[in-house]
Amino acid sequence: MKYVDEYRDPVLAKKVLGEIRELATRPWVLMEVCGGQTHGLLRSGIVQELEGVVELIHGPGCPVCVTPVEAIDFAQDLALRPEVILTSFGDMLRVPGSRESLLAVRARGGNVRTVYSPLDAVELARQNPSRQVVFFAVGFETTAPATALAILQADQLQLQNFSLLVSHVRVQPAMESILQAADCRVQAFLAAGHVCSVSGFNSYGQLTARYRVPIVVTGFEPVDLLLGIKECVEQLESGIVSVRNQYPRNVRDAGNADALRIMSEVYEVADRAWRGLGVIASGGLALRSKWHRFDAERRFQPTRNPLPVVSSECLSGDVLAGRIKPTGCPSFGTRCTPESPLGAPMVSSEGACAAYFRHRRHEVPLIASTVVTEAGGA
Amino acid sequence: MCLAVPGKIVRWIDRDPTFARAEVEFGGVRRVCHMACVPDAPEGDYVLVHAGVAITRIDATEAQRVLDDLATLDGVVDLDEELQA
Numbered sequence: 001m002k003y004v005d006e007y008r009d010p011v012l013a014k015k016v017l018g019e020i021r022e023l024a025t026r027p028w029v030l031m032e033v034c035g036g037q038t039h040g041l042l043r044s045g046i047v048q049e050l051e052g053v054v055e056l057i058h059g060p061g062c063p064v065c066v067t068p069v070e071a072i073d074f075a076q077d078l079a080l081r082p083e084v085i086l087t088s089f090g091d092m093l094r095v096p097g098s099r100e101s102l103l104a105v106r107a108r109g110g111n112v113r114t115v116y117s118p119l120d121a122v123e124l125a126r127q128n129p130s131r132q133v134v135f136f137a138v139g140f141e142t143t144a145p146a147t148a149l150a151i152l153q154a155d156q157l158q159l160q161n162f163s164l165l166v167s168h169v170r171v172q173p174a175m176e177s178i179l180q181a182a183d184c185r186v187q188a189f190l191a192a193g194h195v196c197s198v199s200g201f202n203s204y205g206q207l208t209a210r211y212r213v214p215i216v217v218t219g220f221e222p223v224d225l226l227l228g229i230k231e232c233v234e235q236l237e238s239g240i241v242s243v244r245n246q247y248p249r250n251v252r253d254a255g256n257a258d259a260l261r262i263m264s265e266v267y268e269v270a271d272r273a274w275r276g277l278g279v280i281a282s283g284g285l286a287l288r289s290k291w292h293r294f295d296a297e298r299r300f301q302p303t304r305n306p307l308p309v310v311s312s313e314c315l316s317g318d319v320l321a322g323r324i325k326p327t328g329c330p331s332f333g334t335r336c337t338p339e340s341p342l343g344a345p346m347v348s349s350e351g352a353c354a355a356y357f358r359h360r361r362h363e364v365p366l367i368a369s370t371v372v373t374e375a376g377g378a
Numbered sequence: 379m380c381l382a383v384p385g386k387i388v389r390w391i392d393r394d395p396t397f398a399r400a401e402v403e404f405g406g407v408r409r410v411c412h413m414a415c416v417p418d419a420p421e422g423d424y425v426l427v428h429a430g431v432a433i434t435r436i437d438a439t440e441a442q443r444v445l446d447d448l449a450t451l452d453g454v455v456d457l458d459e460e461l462q463a
Contacts, residue, residue, distance in 0.1 A: 143428065250437075256433060258414065258416065
């Protein structure tokens with residue numbers, strides 16, 4: 001596939017890998033923010049190849065992992081109402097709420113449907129005027145334009161039976177909260193490429209100035225990831241810190257003005273609770289008051305209080321904050337597996353625990369023999 | 379979650395600002411995508427599609443420049459090796 005295969009070239013990847021090894025005079029600690037990049041780094045063997053040269057710690061960039069339990073419980077309640085069709089991305093269905101997952105709710109009769117796009121949910125509402133269609137809107141800035149567009153379409157179609165359960169999160173406040181932690185080990189960030197496709201990276205300058213960390217926007221293929229790592233190491237070695245874009249084919253400084261306009265027409269910045277990390281100031285998006293008639297939380301009232309959630313055996317909060325590696329959790333791969341997860345990062349296809357379980361437990365292919373079937377991630 | 383796939387715009391279907399749609403080809407498979415965030419992208423150009431919505435245009439020049447830069451580096455290394463030999 002054009003714009004994918006070129007950046008998987010094993011010869012180029014090995015070349016950049018060699019350059020990183022030559023550049024690094026001591027082990028540096030980098031965090032990739034995005035869960036899709038976590039999987040890319042493990043799948044291609046980069047994490048393993050750079051052992052002792054660059055340590056990659058994995059950030060909270062898995063939107064379904066950080067979606068609060070209360071929101072998942074509420075979605076489950078909605079799915080069990082006879083008049084509701086609850087829709088979301090497939091990833092969201094297996095994440096446990098306080099009692100069970102949306103998949104389990106569907107198995108016992110809840111009306112839960114997976115859609116590829118929030119705009120498919122708008123179409124579903126149009127075709128089912130007697131039902132209430134709710135889209136469970138999770139995701140970072142990459143996804144928010146799509147759900148904002150769903151509101152604009154529903155408005156123009158004058159749909160009375162479409163609403164959003166909004167749990168959108170913003171990446172930069174989460175990066176800042178990681179940098180503020182007393183035990184922060186992050187020396188440089190690989191910024192999430194597709195988030196930056198939408199929002200740009202100009203505002204990251206505040207973080208580099210305040211915390212003296214290099215921030216390098218990068219993509220998801222092995223060559224993209226390696227070029228991002230190389231740029232971080234160059235900056236760390238030279239002591240000159242800046243924001244750089246190593247993903248210029250898909251990212252412009254100021255992002256995508258049309259996408260940002262659509263987003264800001266529908267959403268405003270709000271404080272938001274992140275599962276495992278707590279409330280992050282300005283860490284999410286909420287519907288502007290103009291669109292409150294499309295807010296599922298206003299249209300339907302929550303009917304129960306959540307139970308205590310995460311098993312004490314699960315250290316997902318530490319994993320999401322990058323304090324420990326998934327393999328540092330005593331439950332990893334024993335009492336906690338993708339089939340029987342204790343926490344969200346083991347469930348989601350982008351969670352760091354699932355990435356380690358999938359790619360670390362087996363003989364990991366070197367970059368040369370890597371065959372990858374997906375492009376991108378959070 | 380932020381999975382996004384590059385595709386080539388084959389044919390514009392609707393130019394309405396909110397309902398803009400085009401047929402986009404992904405490695406031989408065609409799909410209708412929403413184009414409200416890339417209203418000026420011409421047919422034949424590539425866009426990056428996430429959750430059914432094109433979120434950015436792909437800059438072909440920049441894409442090639444990164445690869446050319448790497449190729450240049452290759453040349454430099456080869457030259458060094460030759461000099462050493």
